[in-house]
Amino acid sequence: xxxxxxxxxxxSVPEGENLVLNCSFTDSAIYNLQWFRQDPGxxxxxxxxxxxxxxxxxxGRLNASLDKSSGRSTLYIAASQPGDSATYLCAGSxxxxxxxxxxxxxxxxx
Amino acid sequence: xxxxxxxxxxxFRKEGQNVTxxxxxxxxxxxxxxxxxxxxxxxxxxxxxxxxxxxxKGDIAxxxxxxxxxxxxFPLTVTSAxxxxxxxxxxxxxxxxxxSQPQHFGDGTRLSIL
Numbered sequence: 137x138x139x140x141x142x143x144x145x146x147x148s149v150p151e152g153e154n155l156v157l158n159c160s161f162t163d164s165a166i167y168n169l170q171w172f173r174q175d176p177g178x179x180x181x182x183x184x185x186x187x188x189x190x191x192x193x194x195x196g197r198l199n200a201s202l203d204k205s206s207g208r209s210t211l212y213i214a215a216s217q218p219g220d221s222a223t224y225l226c227a228g229s230x231x232x233x234x235x236x237x238x239x240x241x242x243x244x245x246x
Numbered sequence: 247x248x249x250x251x252x253x254x255x256x257x258f259r260k261e262g263q264n265v266t267x268x269x270x271x272x273x274x275x276x277x278x279x280x281x282x283x284x285x286x287x288x289x290x291x292x293x294x295x296x297x298x299x300x301x302x303k304g305d306i307a308x309x310x311x312x313x314x315x316x317x318x319x320f321p322l323t324v325t326s327a328x329x330x331x332x333x334x335x336x337x338x339x340x341x342x343x344x345x346s347q348p349q350h351f352g353d354g355t356r357l358s359i360l
Binding site for chain 2: 140170178180182185227233234235238
């Protein structure tokens with residue numbers, strides 16, 4: 137059964153720093169990997185989707201990579217801003233719907 | 247604007263009572279999902295539906311029931327058999343769960359016990 141782990145559980149950085157969030161999964165038979173953002177008390181917003189045939193996706197200051205052989209994905213946030221403060225969740229799917237990690241709670245301090 | 251609407255935003259349940267959470271989408275998506283989120287936890291799948299009149303149990307289906315009579319609607323009933331229903335419930339949809347398409351989420355319903 138697919139299990140998804142996110143490290144670290146929480147992260148606090150000063151504004152302007154570049155940062156990396158990590159996600160690992162146990163089953164390499166992954167179909168796609170999504171990164172989501174969740175603001176307190178809200179639903180999830182899809183940030184990036186990496187399909188199984190792809191290795192990375194970019195959107196603005198965000199870049200996500202997927203290495204199926206090592207069972208890892210990373211989300212890179214460049215030049216962090218206070219507005220980036222939120223919980224970031226990764227989720228992978230194989231032959232079943234998405235399995236979520238517990239998330240990384242990010243605080244960007246002005 | 248297309249999207250997913252969950253209602254109500256807050257819901258309170260008395261002991262022994264069944265309650266139903268509403269989820270409506272106008273994205274013309276075939277697949278719909280219900281997740282439960284507990285504090286500090288990721289999302290756990292309750293039920294999902296790939297197409298109208300069809301649905302499958304997820305990881306934590308016990309104490310819950312669903313129906314999918316219309317493409318746009320996927321209501322979730324939390325029955326009295328669910329002994330720990332207090333959680334944040336999220337509904338999602340995607341074009342097709344097998345395809346590499348992103349899931350879209352509603353804003354959630356927070357359920358509490360009176």
